């Protein structure tokens with residue numbers, strides 16, 4: 101196994117940062133200038149995409165002497181001799197990668213270093229899921245934090261939307277590469293070595309985190325993105341403690357199903373603590389996979405897959421749930437609620453729009469009952485079911501959130517309320533129009549209406565946006 105070369109830190113910290121900025125900006129200029137010229141792009145492709153060596157003279161022609169010298173000094177390139185000829189090869193890959201809607205020049209490690217402890221990967225499917233959700237949220241202006249930044253791609257994307265971005269990681273090589281990625285994109289981010297948000301100063305408008313969530317850290321095949329003891333609920337609570345009023349945290353997570361226990365419900369129960377801290381929480385499970393399917397996501401080698409799956413099964417793990425947690429910090433002091441969605445259908449389809457709509461609805465519900473009565477809503481399509489005296493009304497869309505209640509209440513109050521709102525209608529007027537609603541009492545009827553809005557069975561037609569520049573709800577026309 102080849103060791104990942106340390107990116108040199110220079111004689112002191114500021115020298116190293118300056119060197120990385122020089123290299124990043126220089127490489128950016130060279131990449132931009134070569135974009136439409138195959139003869140100029142070929143040597144860059146050889147070095148930074150394929151990871152193949154080039155004779156020093158060719159590298160010098162492609163990069164120019166000063167940039168070549170800086171890249172060698174900074175450890176981005178390494179020189180070696182074959183038969184008295186000097187060659188160079190890249191120690192870091194530089195590729196344009198899709199990051200959200202952007203094309204970002206990303207500095208990351210070549211795949212053949214994957215098993216190295218300090219390996220830093222580029223953005224992948226999990227990154228795309230994180231950004232799909234983050235992009236859907238109407239986040240107030242303020243500090244954005246990319247926790248576990250790796251290559252820095254997410255931080256650079258955040259910087260296109262937020263004036264101040266802090267990127268954290270425990271891996272010094274990740275922080276160096278994040279700085280390089282920022283320079284490659286002419287972006288300014290603050291890079292800080294810390295574990296998750298321990299020691300973060302100031303409250304954040306947004307915390308985005310694609311953590312080392314992989315289950316099976318103690319398997320014979322130790323996986324780099326596994327973090328023994330990572331507890332998503334504890335991580336969520338620590339993020340909540342660093343959110344400004346109106347802010348959001350989005351955290352990807354995996355959770356093991358052991359011996360038939362309901363891991364999703366257990367995680368939801370643990371997240372309930374976060375809601376005491378004036379916030380609403382959405383837990384979305386996108387898929388549950390068998391140990392064999394799970395191991396195949398992370399490993400290509402069939403023997404390694406089998407060893408990993410057997411170890412998971414040996415630990416009593418029968419399946420692994422994967423998804424994400426969204427925390428919406430309130431601007432008031434009232435506790436919130438955990439909503440749980442099993443969005444399993446087409447687990448690779450984006451759900452960001454549905455999450456953004458959920459966030460807008462729970463924000464609207466932060467208003468008191470008087471404001472709720474004057475909220476204009478419209479009913480969304482619902483599926484209904486009944487089992488052992490319990491009625492269920494399930495909203496359509498990928499989240500499929502549901503309202504449960506006594507079957508008689510669902511049939512005689514909830515359904516007629518929805519029927520009253522096939523056109524936009526004030527909540528108070530709809531309640532007045534349903535005779536059985538008035539018999540429930542004010543507190544019970546408003547709590548039912550809140551449940552209908554939370555789940556998306558009633559959609560607010562106009563929700564004041566937090567930052568005033570976006571609304572995730574329907575608008576009244």
Ligand SMILES: C[S@@+](CC[C@H](N)C(=O)[O-])C[C@H]1O[C@@H](n2cnc3c(N)ncnc32)[C@H](O)[C@@H]1O
Pocket residue numbers: 221222223224226227230247248249250251252253254268269270271274294295296310311312313325327
């Ligand atoms: C799955 S990668 C995510 C990289 C990048 N944010 C992305 O989405 O493409 C997880 C990152 O978390 C970092 N990490 C691991 N433990 C950490 C900790 N305790 N605190 C902060 N970051 C950590 C790893 O070094 C790695 O860079």
